[in-house]
Amino acid sequence: MLIAAFARESRLSVDAVRLYVRRGLLHPKLGAKGGSRPYHMFSALDIEKTRIIRAGQALRLSLKDVGTFINARSFKDDEGDVVITFLTTQREHLVQRIAESERLISYVDAKIAWLKDPSVGPSPPYPH
Known part of the structure; x- marks a missing residue:
């Protein structure tokens, strides 16, 4: 086409x-x-x-990483290890991003609570 x-x-x-x-x-x-x-x-x-x-x-x-993956694939049903390795790595990255997001959400929640009532203590520190 x-x-x-x-x-x-x-x-x-x-x-x-x-x-x-x-x-x-x-x-x-x-x-x-x-x-x-x-x-x-x-x-x-x-x-x-x-x-x-x-x-x-x-x-x-x-796009460079996507290209590397596309070029490594055989586009056959039996592509196995390349795809498993790639997807496992990407899953690990997603888990790390979720953990980071959860830390940021906790910080934002604590900051909102502190802004509503600063008498609860010091301003929460930004997560590392």
């Missing part, structure tokens, strides 16, 4: 698709038509890659 149809199918903007091509995350085939700017021909595999890109962005990965 051409870039506009691919953008619709993948629910990305045409500009985002072009960015992912420039960054090497997507590798469409170049069509014979289009002169000095040949058509990009995208496949179902490219749609799968956009799902991975979106998941990586949700995990707050850099």
